[in-house]
Amino acid sequence: MRSKLKKSVKRREDLEDARLLEEIANGDQACLSILYDRYAGSAFGLAWKICNSRAIAEDVVQEAFMAVWQRPGSFDSGRGSAGSFLLGIVHHKAVDAVRKEESVRRREANFAADLSDSSGDEILDAAWLTIRRQTVVRALRQLSDVQREALELAYLHGLTYSEVAARLRIPLGTAKTRMRDGLIKLRDILDESAVT
Amino acid sequence: MTMTHDELRELVPIMALGALPVEEEQQVGAHVKFCAECSRLLDEYQSIADVMAMAVRPLAPPADLKDRIMAQARKTAPVDMQPAPSVLQPTRRRSSFVRWAGVTAAAAVTLMVIGLGAQQLVEQNQKVQQQEALLAAQREALDLLSSGETSVLTMNPTEEAGTVTGQVFVSRESGRAAVLMNGLNEPDGDSIYTLWLIENGNEEPVVDFGPDQSGLAVLSVDQVDSDVTLAVTLEPQRGNTSPQGPILAVAYRA
Numbered sequence: 199m200r201s202k203l204k205k206s207v208k209r210r211e212d213l214e215d216a217r218l219l220e221e222i223a224n225g226d227q228a229c230l231s232i233l234y235d236r237y238a239g240s241a242f243g244l245a246w247k248i249c250n251s252r253a254i255a256e257d258v259v260q261e262a263f264m265a266v267w268q269r270p271g272s273f274d275s276g277r278g279s280a281g282s283f284l285l286g287i288v289h290h291k292a293v294d295a296v297r298k299e300e301s302v303r304r305r306e307a308n309f310a311a312d313l314s315d316s317s318g319d320e321i322l323d324a325a326w327l328t329i330r331r332q333t334v335v336r337a338l339r340q341l342s343d344v345q346r347e348a349l350e351l352a353y354l355h356g357l358t359y360s361e362v363a364a365r366l367r368i369p370l371g372t373a374k375t376r377m378r379d380g381l382i383k384l385r386d387i388l389d390e391s392a393v394t
Numbered sequence: 395m396t397m398t399h400d401e402l403r404e405l406v407p408i409m410a411l412g413a414l415p416v417e418e419e420q421q422v423g424a425h426v427k428f429c430a431e432c433s434r435l436l437d438e439y440q441s442i443a444d445v446m447a448m449a450v451r452p453l454a455p456p457a458d459l460k461d462r463i464m465a466q467a468r469k470t471a472p473v474d475m476q477p478a479p480s481v482l483q484p485t486r487r488r489s490s491f492v493r494w495a496g497v498t499a500a501a502a503v504t505l506m507v508i509g510l511g512a513q514q515l516v517e518q519n520q521k522v523q524q525q526e527a528l529l530a531a532q533r534e535a536l537d538l539l540s541s542g543e544t545s546v547l548t549m550n551p552t553e554e555a556g557t558v559t560g561q562v563f564v565s566r567e568s569g570r571a572a573v574l575m576n577g578l579n580e581p582d583g584d585s586i587y588t589l590w591l592i593e594n595g596n597e598e599p600v601v602d603f604g605p606d607q608s609g610l611a612v613l614s615v616d617q618v619d620s621d622v623t624l625a626v627t628l629e630p631q632r633g634n635t636s637p638q639g640p641i642l643a644v645a646y647r648a
Contacts, residue, residue, distance in 0.1 A: 227467055234460050239452030242459075247450050256459055263463045268470060285447035286440065293412040334449040352413035353446050359413045378407040385442045 215280030216273070223270040230267050237281060238263075240331075241288045248292035248356045258295050262288040281330075293356040337387040345380030352377055396548050396646065397421060399429065406432050410439035421646050424592060424623035428641040429552055549575065549626065549643035557609075558642045560626065564618050573613040575626060575643070578605035584631045585639070589613055592623040602632045622647050 215236070221229040241262060245255035265287050266273075273283045338346055344366075351362045363373035397405075402425045408414050409422045426433045549560030557577035564571040573589060581587065581604060589600040605611045618624065623646045629639040 227464065230467055231460070231464060234463060238455050238460065240448065240450070242455035243453040244447045244450045246453055252456075256456060259455060259459060260463050260466070264466055264470075267463075267467045282441060282444040282447070286444035289412060289444065289447055297416075331448050331450075331452075334445055338446070338449055349411065349446065352408070352411040353443055354450065357413065358415050359408050360415065362413065374404065374408055377411055377413065378404075381407050381410065381439055381442050384446070385438070388442065388445060 219266070219270045219273050219280055219283075222267060230263070233266070233280075233284070234263060237284050240281070240285060244285055244288050244354075245292045247354055248289065249296050254295050255292070258288060258292045261291050265291075289353070296356040334388070337384055340387050341380050341383055345376050345383065348373060348376035349380045349384070396550070396648075397425075399425075399432075399550055399552070402429075403432050403435065406435045407439045410436055410443045412443075417648060420621055421648065424646045425550075425644060427592060427595075427623070428625045428627075428637075428644045430641075431553065547624075547645040547647060549573070549624070549645045551643050552641050554640040555642045558626070560643050560645075562618070562624055562645045562647075564647060569617040569619060571615040571618040571624075573611075573615065573624065573626075575605070575611045575613070576609060578609045578611055580605065581628060586629050586632045587611065587642075588627050588629045588634065588637070588639075589615070590625045590627065590637060591615070591618070592625060593619070593621065597636055599635060602629070618647055620647055 215233070218229045218233050222233065238259065241259045242255055245258040245262075246252060249255050249258060262284065266284055273280060338349070341349070347366065348362055351357045351365060352359065357365065359373050359377065360370060362377070363370045366373065368376075402422055405414060405418060405422045406426070409419060409426075414422060422432075426436050545564050545566055547562040547564065549562060551558055551560075556579070558575065559577055560573060560575040562571055562573050575587070578587060586602045587604060588602050591598045591600055600615055601613055603611050603613060615624075623644060625637070625644045626642045627637045627639045628642060629637070
């Protein structure tokens with residue numbers, strides 16, 4: 199009886215992301231801690247890539263996790279996974295931060311396609327995250343070069359579409375078209391692999 | 395500059411990527427709050443854009459970052475646990491209609507204590523005061539239009555607008571505004587048109603209104619600041635404090 203009961207109670211560490219957010223909404227700090235352990239590496243990597251500043255990236259990640267802590271109810275499972283939800287917040291805050299800091303110049307030297315599959319010492323050992331990452335990387339590689347370039351500059355480097363157009367020396371309309379078409383194609387590819 | 399629906403829709407995927415400059419982001423953000431089609435598109439594009447975040451290599455954050463976050467979490471409870479405020483705070487942008495509505499409500503309560511036999515008198519009194527308020531608002535609007543110091547915004551119709559069109563005339567000096575709505579049908583049953591002001595994501599009902607016999611309504615708003623969106627909805631009943639009905643037209647003051 200006891201073992202049955204024990205089996206029926208999931209450990210917090212085993213909870214799915216969406217359940218973690220439900221528990222966070224009830225004020226469960228342990229679940230926030232678990233969510234951090236799962237996504238802090240991805241969040242910090244994304245924030246650093248956009249901000250190109252360790253200090254700003256730390257602030258961004260802290261703000262993002264606090265936003266999730268304070269407003270977990272804003273997560274809508276119909277709009278994607280909890281991981282995407284969290285990383286979307288990180289992205290939004292990182293872009294805000296980078297525009298405030300006007301650190302575009304600092305990022306000039308750093309711009310290079312960074313979709314390597316290789317692992318390093320700093321990469322967290324989270325197998326399932328790695329698989330998802332590789333799926334997204336493969337999907338991005340299926341885009342045309344110009345679409346991928348426009349999406350990366352906009353999303354992963356925090357540039358506005360006019361900055362993307364200036365960087366690539368293309369008309370504003372062309373920049374917008376490449377981004378839109380790239381997103382649509384990415385959606386079609388990911389739909390097949392059911393990543394979202 | 396006011397953008398058309400098609401122009402705004404074109405910018406939705408760019409917004410999902412976080413690649414709009416601030417001013418355009420505010421305009422598109424205000425639009426999607428009231429356009430079901432663009433709101434759905436934004437959700438769709440946003441979910442795809444956010445997947446791109448997973449393509450970035452994870453990096454180990456500083457060891458003490460988790461401690462800082464958890465320490466901050468211990469000091470603050472999730473907002474979603476706290477009960478939401480049940481009453482919207484009035485703001486300085488209340489229209490003359492709203493001021494009138496308060497007076498009418500008080501008058502109606504006073505008359506109700508006289509007895510049910512006075513009900514007809516109360517209703518008649520309300521209608522007279524409603525007409526007076528409408529005339530006063532129209533006079534204010536006409537004064538504003540004749541001042542010559544106005545900027546004009548188009549109330550962009552949504553797909554559910556039918557024949558509804560409208561314009562907003564805003565005094566550059568005072569921020570006072572007149573809203574002219576055309577092509578309005580007489581609402582069915584308890585339905586009522588409502589004008590809203592939206593600022594920083596907060597919706598404030600300005601006035602419930604109906605058209606005259608020609609399908610026209612002229613509304614007066616005490617102040618319309620910049621970065622504010624005006625919207626007209628068809629609500630299922632009078633007095634809603636948040637929009638429930640379809641959005642018919644939207645204008646944004648940059």
